[in-house]
Amino acid sequence: MSRARTGSEGQGYPALQLLSTVVFPEDVVSVQLPEEEAGNAVLLLDADRVPEVALVFVRDGGRRIREGSVEPVCVLARVVQRMQLPGGGLQVVFQGTARARVISVVEEGGIPFVTAEPLPRDEPDTPQTNELVLEVLDLVSDVVHRDGTYPDDLEGILRMNVRGPGRFADLLAAYLHLPLPAKREVALTLGVRDRLQLMRRALQAEIERFSVEAQVHTRVRKQVEERQREQYLRQQMRAIRSELGEDASSEEETEELLAQIEEAGLKGEAKETAEREIRRLRSVPPSSAEYQVIRTYVGWLLDLPWKKRTRDRLDMKRARGILEKDHSGLDQVKERILEHLAVRKLKPDQKGTILCLVGPPGVGKTSLGKAIAESLGRKFVRMSVGGLRDEAEIKGHRRTYVGAMPGKLIQLIRRAGTRNPVLQIDEIDKMGSDHRGDPAAAVLEVLDPECNDTFRDHYLDVPFDLSEVFFLATANLLETIPNALRDRLEVIRIGGYTRGEKLEIAKKHLVPRAVNEAGLRPEHARFTNSGLLQVIDGYTREAGLRELERNVRAVCRKVATRHVEGDKSPVRIGKQLVRSFLGPERYRGELAGRRPEVGVVTGLAWTAYGGALLAIEATRVPGRGNIMVTGLLGEVMRESAQAALSYIRTNAEEFGIDPALFRKCDVHIHLPEGATPKDGPSAGVAIATCLASLFTGRPVRHDLAMTGEITLKGRVLEVGGIKEKLLAAHRAGLRTVLIPKENLKDLEEVPAVVRRDLEVIGTEEAELNICEALLSIVMPEGALRSSEAPAVHVARGRNP
Secondary structure (H helix, E strand, O other), rough: OOOOOOOOOOOOEEOOOOOOOOOEEEOEEEEEEEEHOOOOOHHOOOOOOEEEEOOOEEEOOOOOOOOOOOEEEEEEEEEEEEEOOOOOOOOEEEEEEEEEEEEEEEEOOEEEEEEEEOOOOOOOOOOOHHHHHHHHHHHHHHHHHHHOOOOOHHHHHHHHOOHHHHHHHHHHOOOOOOOOOHHHHHHHOOOHHHHHHHHHHHHHHHHHHHHHHHHHHHHHHHHHHHHHHHHHHHHHHHHHHHHOOOOOOOHHHHHHHHHHHHHHHHOOOHHHHHHHHHHHHOOOOOOOOOHHHHHHHHHHHOOOOOOOOOOOOOOOHHHHHHHHHHEEEEEEHHHHHHHHHHHHHHHHOOOOEEEEEEEEOOOOOOHHHHHHHHOOOOEEEEEOOOOOOOOOOHHHOOOOOOOEEEEEEHHHHHHHOOOOOOOEEEEEOOOOOOOOOHHHHHHHHHHOOHHHEEEEEEOOOEOOOOOOEEEEEEEEOOOOOHHHHHHOOOEEEEEOHHHHHHHHHHOOOOOHHHHHHOOOOHHHHEEHHHHHHHHHHHHHOOOOHHHHHHHHHHHHHHHHHHHHHHOOOOEEEEEHHHHHHHOOOOOOOOOOOOOOOOOEEEEEEEOOOOOEEEEEEEEEEEOOOOOEEEOOOHHHHHHHHHHHHHHHHHHHHHOOOOOOOHHHHEEEEEOOOOOEEEEOOHHHHHHHHHHHHHHHHOOOOOOOOOOOOOOOOEEEEOOHHHHOOOHHHHHHHOOEEEEHHHHHHHHHHOOOOHHHOEEEEEEEEHHHHHHHEEOOOOOOOOOOOOOOOOOOEEOOOOOO
């Protein structure tokens, strides 16, 4: 395939694409090809046997010549000369002959061929095309006048070489400094009038560009002249003040402040305000109080990170490693945080999601915030709004007040030194409000993604963009957060730690830190597993870790004291040594010494500090059927007690109770720990079971606890805090827990070790709770276990 081929509709030509230039018909162009293009097989063909090649144009910037990728028009050209260049390049001289219509593309022997039909010469002149030629010549004259890179006689050269409007358009496109796509468009255009119009538009665009550049040049020159003039006048002012004996340090300070505006990146209103206040400084004596007020304000503006930001490092493996390294357990919480980070990696400009970590004290909410900041590679700052009642603490004081300052938010942003830190707002559930304003409304503005990009602090009184800040909130209670603010938050609940998780955390984190803080070495104090479990079981009763950490530190201090007194032998801390260091156990096992009793039931409660056991006792005395409830109970719990009694009285015969007994005695229900407020409907079934035990004389299982709201018809309704309640039951060593059937779906959130150790039974009717709890009682007809009826569901280690 080293020669041109002929076909029925056209002639075959070797195909070549030039990447750096365009060859027009009747145009001679010398092209220097780099080494990677010089090896093209087409250029190696014998010029005598292949007199012409087809210079094709591949669509969409592609390089491979194949069917469907080539423009329908090409330029036929002769290879006039080829010369090898030093370094492997090749210089080729092409002479365009004519445009041609591409019919087909084939590849033979690694060489692409196109079948092309040469197109006829351009149509003759017309009055319209001649008018266009004259118009384009006028534009060329204007361009040559504006652009000094063209020869002055370009217009004359074009006039002398004009042999028709089509040739004029091609020649002009070859001479002008047009972008390569524009030249390709001219080469692909067949109509003479269309080509002339393309050149007219290109020349008009060039003239417009020159006009814009001239305007920019004039504006820049004017600004430079103004700055030089201003600098000259300021030098004169300094000289005059020096002659008068006045201090010129304030003038130098204002000059430094003006220079810092550009460095700080202030723009728009903030820049205008800073410049205005700095100009005021020049007219105010440095000794006046107003000077210091203005200077402090300008200092705050310049110290804020208007353009400084840290670059996110969203490496999911690294983030997972950081969370796993610093936090044992909390698998669901860590997975939710990783999901949030993954979304931010895919959509960095995502707005609208504010994470709120809700859980008891000591479960690691703050350390999770630090881990998020570390995984993102951002600075971490935090503020507490607990007990806050003045919105000025958030949004700052107005400058009209003496001693005014920006709010805590702006102070933290300045301290972080970057405009996109991780900012944690602690105790968001403990804000108050009074005549000084509502801090919750101010925090709502801060967290609202539709508003915080133009946050305006009262002190600064200029907009500051908070949209890049990663906000994180923490709370103990969700219910005390105002509804409007809660609506902005995506809540992640942290229920607490199991006994095994506490042991692992103590071994990995608490003990090494306590040993180091006590000034000891790891070999000086070694805790055994039994010793740590003794601390966990006998000296702590919490969902978090703070009390555990305090006791571990107390043991380490005892070891440090012995070490200083001369006993430097390594100490192996087991159960006996823990009792010796910490004294008698503060907490006994909930089941220790317990036995089934009549009128005593264990309920489950949810508090801001996690789940807790709720002891319920009842007794009866001769009377007239009255009920008395004590133990610092709320109105809801009192109503639950009344509903439970009404249910037992209504179904007395089914439980084998003489109905007349209710008219002959009074009932006293008491919940111990009377100094602790208690409220909520979830103790309803427990109170009903307690009353059933009291009137039947049947004892209640001591290894069982229950929770659920009761209705007058005996239905057991869904309650909240199931995870925390089951954790409390597990810590206390209980074996069986009765919960509402509707709450069985919440078992997915409960750790597997808790589900494995506890028998969890879901019920719909209070009658089944009572039958499960009371000992030595005949179960009524229809009250069957899960294997016989769907009313009761047993979960062992999995979600039923």
